[in-house]
Amino acid sequence: MSSSPETHALGGPALDRRGPTARIRLRRAVGRFTPWLLLAPAAALLVWLLAYPLGDAVHLSFTNWDGFSAPKSIGLDNFTELAHDKHFKEALLHNLIIVASLPIWIAIPYFIAWGLHTKVWGWRFFRFAFFLPAVFSPVVIGVYYGMVLKPDGPLNGLLRAIGLGGLAHEWLNQPGLTLGVVIAIIIWSTFGVGVLIFLSALANLDEELVEAAHVDGASRWQIQRHVVFWQLLPVIEFWAIIIVIASFTAFFPLIYTLTQGGPGFSTYTADYDLYQEAFAGGNMGYASAIGVVLLIVIGLVAGLTVALLRWRRRLA
Amino acid sequence: MSKRARLGCMVALLCGLLLAVSACGGGSSGGGTEGGSAEGTPAKPSEVSGHLTVWDVFYKLFPEYTKAVKPLDEAFEKKFPNVTVEHVAQGFEQYPALVQAAFTAREGPDVMMMLPSYSGVLNYTAGLEELNGKITPEMKEQLSYWYTMTPGYEEEGPHYGVPIGSTEFIFYYNKKLFKKAGLPTTFEPKTWDEVREAGEKLKAAGIQPFVGGDKEGYEDQWWWMLGWPTVNTKQQSIELGEGEIPFTSEEFAKAWGPEEMMEKAGLLQKSRFTTPFFTEGYEQFSEGKGGMILGGSTTTAYWGEFNKALGEENVGMFYSPGAEYVTAGPEFGWSIPKFAPNKAASWAYIEFMASKPAMELLYEKGGLLPNRKDVKLPADAPRQAKEVVELYENNETFDDVAHLIPNTVAAQLSKEAPEYFQGRISMEDMQKSLQEKFEKEKK
Structure with a gap:
C-alpha cells in the first residue's frame, strides 16, 4: 500500500505503525471468540434440551404434580x-x-x-x-x-x-x-x-x-x-x-x-x-x-x- | 484416550440420562374448561367440520370389535360429510401411560376411549371435558351406566364420558365335556363348593377343570372381582376405592376365597402363570382343552368366539354363585380431552357413537351388547347374548371393584396376586403392600 502526503497529514504513518498490531489483535480476538461462536448453537441446544429440562425436573422433584394442575411445593x-x-x-x-x-x-x-x-x-x-x-x-x-x-x-x-x-x-x-x-x-x-x-x-x-x-x-x-x-x-x-x-x-x-x-x-x-x-x-x-x-x-x-x-x- | 476426551465421553453419556430425567419435566399450565351451556341439542352435520383423531384401546386388539370400527366411522362420516376420522389403535397396557403423557403435554387426540370408573375416566377428570352441557335428554334417558362416568358413582353429577356397551366377566363351561364327566349340561351352581365339586369331577374324568392364562395377573384380578360380590356389597366396593375399607381388611381377603378354593383343589392350570391370557389362554377353551374358563361377557374370550369353535349349544354360562349383586358396566366410555381443538366435531362423533343406529351396528359387527334401552337384541341373537342381557336386566348391577381402585393399585394387585398363588408371598404381605400403594396414590 502506497502512502500519499494526505495520508501522512491524516496520520497515515501512525496508522501504518499501529496497523499490524491492530490486525494481530483483531485476529487474536477473532481466534478467541471463534470457538465460542461455533459452540454457541450446540450449547444453546444443550441448554434448551438438557439444562432447562434438568433444572425443571430438579424443581419438580420438590413438588407434588399430577401433570394436570400446577405443581405444589412439598419440600423434601x-x-x-x-x-x-x-x-x-x-x-x-x-x-x-x-x-x-x-x-x-x-x-x-x-x-x-x-x-x-x-x-x-x-x-x-x-x-x-x-x-x-x-x-x-x-x-x-x-x-x-x-x-x-x-x-x-x-x-x-x-x-x-x-x-x-x-x-x-x-x-x-x-x-x-x-x-x-x-x-x-x-x-x-x-x-x-x-x-x-x-x-x-x-x-x-x-x-x-x-x-x-x-x-x-x-x-x-x-x-x-x-x-x-x-x-x-x-x-x-x-x-x-x-x-x-x-x-x-x-x-x-x-x-x-x-x-x-x-x-x-x-x-x-x-x-x-x-x-x-x-x-x-x-x-x-x-x-x-x-x-x-x-x-x-x-x-x-x-x-x-x-x-x-x-x-x-x-x-x- | 486423553483425560479431557474421557471427560467428554462421560459428559455425553450422562446427557442421555439427563434427557430421561428431563422427560419428567415440562410445562404445567392448566387447561381451561369449556363453559357448561344449557342441555345439549343434537349436533348438526352442516355446522361441524374438520379432522378427528380418535384413540382406541380395543381397536386391533379385539378382533370382533375391530370389525365394527370401520363401518361405524364410515357411517359417521356419511352423516357428517365435512368431518374425517383417523382411528388410532393404542396398546392396552401402555394406554394409561399414553393418556398421562397426552394430558401432561396438553396434546393428543380429539376423542379418547376411557375405561369406566376410577380405572379410567374418573382418574383423569382434571384433563377431560365435562359433558353435561352437551348430553341431550334423550341420550341421558336411553343410556345406562352413567354412574361409571361420574365422580362419586352417582347417576347425576358431572359426566366426563359417554358410556358405551355392556359387559363384565362371567364363567363359561363346555357342555360336551361336562356331559363326559357326568355333570349336568345346565349348570347353575348356588355355591362355590358346587363349582369346586364340578371341577373335581372334570379332573377325575381326565379333563382340565379350568383353563386360561395369568401371565399378566389379569385372571387373578378377575377371580377377585367375581369373588367380591359373593362376600361383599356394592357399597363396600365403593368404600374400598375410597379408602374407608383398607386392603388389609377381611373384606378384601375374603374375596379371594373362590380362587383359593379352586387353587387348593388343584383345578387351575399349573402353567397359567406363564401363559398370557389374551394371546394364548382363552383359546384353550375354544380348542376344547378345558371344562371351564373365566371370560368376558362380550368382545374377547366371549360366547361369540366360543360358539364358533364349540357350537352354540355346547357353550354354557354361569355367574358367581350367591352374589349379592351382578358386576356389569360399560365396555368403555368416549371422552373429550380439554386440549382437543375441535370439540364440536369431537362431540358429534361421540353423540353418533351413542346413537341407536351406531349401537345396533356395534352389536351386529362387533358383538358388543348395547347399553341403550331402545336397542334390543335381534331375534336370532345367540342364546348366550340373551342370557347375559337378562342377567343384567333382572339383577341389581354395579361396576366391578377393580374399576373403583387406582390403576396403579390394580396393576400392583396383578403383580402380587400371582406371587401369592405361587406361595411366594403371604396374603398379609400382599395386603400390606397394596395398602401402602393405595395410601401413596391417595396422598
Whole structure:
C-alpha cells in the first residue's frame, strides 16, 4: 500500500505503525471468540434440551404434580418417601446387581476382541455375528426371548430333547433365576459393541512393546496381562462407564417386554419404577425425584468405577 | 484416550440420562374448561367440520370389535360429510401411560376411549371435558351406566364420558365335556363348593377343570372381582376405592376365597402363570382343552368366539354363585380431552357413537351388547347374548371393584396376586403392600 502526503497529514504513518498490531489483535480476538461462536448453537441446544429440562425436573422433584394442575411445593417429601419406598429400594438393588456383573461384561468382549485381533479363521464373520445382537431393538430382543424361554418353548424343548430335561426351568417365572436370565440377555445383546470398541483399540496397540515382551521371553498370557491390558485400560474405563450408565437407564424396553419387572418385583429396575410412577401413576413430582436420585447414584457408581480402575493402574 | 476426551465421553453419556430425567419435566399450565351451556341439542352435520383423531384401546386388539370400527366411522362420516376420522389403535397396557403423557403435554387426540370408573375416566377428570352441557335428554334417558362416568358413582353429577356397551366377566363351561364327566349340561351352581365339586369331577374324568392364562395377573384380578360380590356389597366396593375399607381388611381377603378354593383343589392350570391370557389362554377353551374358563361377557374370550369353535349349544354360562349383586358396566366410555381443538366435531362423533343406529351396528359387527334401552337384541341373537342381557336386566348391577381402585393399585394387585398363588408371598404381605400403594396414590 502506497502512502500519499494526505495520508501522512491524516496520520497515515501512525496508522501504518499501529496497523499490524491492530490486525494481530483483531485476529487474536477473532481466534478467541471463534470457538465460542461455533459452540454457541450446540450449547444453546444443550441448554434448551438438557439444562432447562434438568433444572425443571430438579424443581419438580420438590413438588407434588399430577401433570394436570400446577405443581405444589412439598419440600423434601418426595425424597423422604423415596427413602422408605421398598419397591424403589428393591429396584435400585437390582440395578446394582446388574452393575456388579461388570467384570463379565468387560471380560467377554475383551477376550473375544483379542481372539478376533489375532485373525482366527473366519474372524470377519464372527465380528459380524457378535455385533449383530447390538443392532436389534431391545423390544425385539425382549419379545424374542419371551418366546424362547417359555416353559414349553424352544430352549426347554432342546434341553429335554438332549436328555437334559432336569435343567429345564420356568426361566421367566422364578424370582431367584429371572434376574440372572435378564442379565445374561443384556450382556448378550450388548457385548458386540464392546468387541468393536476393544478391536479398534487393539488395532492401535503399540506392537513394538508386544514384540519386545515376546523377545524377552514373555508368554502369551504374560504379554496379555502385563502389556496389552495396561495399554487398553483407558478403553476399558470408557466401556465400564458406558455399562454403568446403561445399567441404570438403557434396559427399560427390554425388561418391559420380557418380564414387566416380574415375577412379582424380582426384575423391577429404577428406570422401570420411574416410568411406572410418571406415566402409569401420574406422580410426576415423585418420578422426578427418582430421576434425580438416579442421576446422583449413576454419578457415584461411575465415579467409583473409574476411581477403582485408576487406583489399580497406579498400583501397577 | 486423553483425560479431557474421557471427560467428554462421560459428559455425553450422562446427557442421555439427563434427557430421561428431563422427560419428567415440562410445562404445567392448566387447561381451561369449556363453559357448561344449557342441555345439549343434537349436533348438526352442516355446522361441524374438520379432522378427528380418535384413540382406541380395543381397536386391533379385539378382533370382533375391530370389525365394527370401520363401518361405524364410515357411517359417521356419511352423516357428517365435512368431518374425517383417523382411528388410532393404542396398546392396552401402555394406554394409561399414553393418556398421562397426552394430558401432561396438553396434546393428543380429539376423542379418547376411557375405561369406566376410577380405572379410567374418573382418574383423569382434571384433563377431560365435562359433558353435561352437551348430553341431550334423550341420550341421558336411553343410556345406562352413567354412574361409571361420574365422580362419586352417582347417576347425576358431572359426566366426563359417554358410556358405551355392556359387559363384565362371567364363567363359561363346555357342555360336551361336562356331559363326559357326568355333570349336568345346565349348570347353575348356588355355591362355590358346587363349582369346586364340578371341577373335581372334570379332573377325575381326565379333563382340565379350568383353563386360561395369568401371565399378566389379569385372571387373578378377575377371580377377585367375581369373588367380591359373593362376600361383599356394592357399597363396600365403593368404600374400598375410597379408602374407608383398607386392603388389609377381611373384606378384601375374603374375596379371594373362590380362587383359593379352586387353587387348593388343584383345578387351575399349573402353567397359567406363564401363559398370557389374551394371546394364548382363552383359546384353550375354544380348542376344547378345558371344562371351564373365566371370560368376558362380550368382545374377547366371549360366547361369540366360543360358539364358533364349540357350537352354540355346547357353550354354557354361569355367574358367581350367591352374589349379592351382578358386576356389569360399560365396555368403555368416549371422552373429550380439554386440549382437543375441535370439540364440536369431537362431540358429534361421540353423540353418533351413542346413537341407536351406531349401537345396533356395534352389536351386529362387533358383538358388543348395547347399553341403550331402545336397542334390543335381534331375534336370532345367540342364546348366550340373551342370557347375559337378562342377567343384567333382572339383577341389581354395579361396576366391578377393580374399576373403583387406582390403576396403579390394580396393576400392583396383578403383580402380587400371582406371587401369592405361587406361595411366594403371604396374603398379609400382599395386603400390606397394596395398602401402602393405595395410601401413596391417595396422598
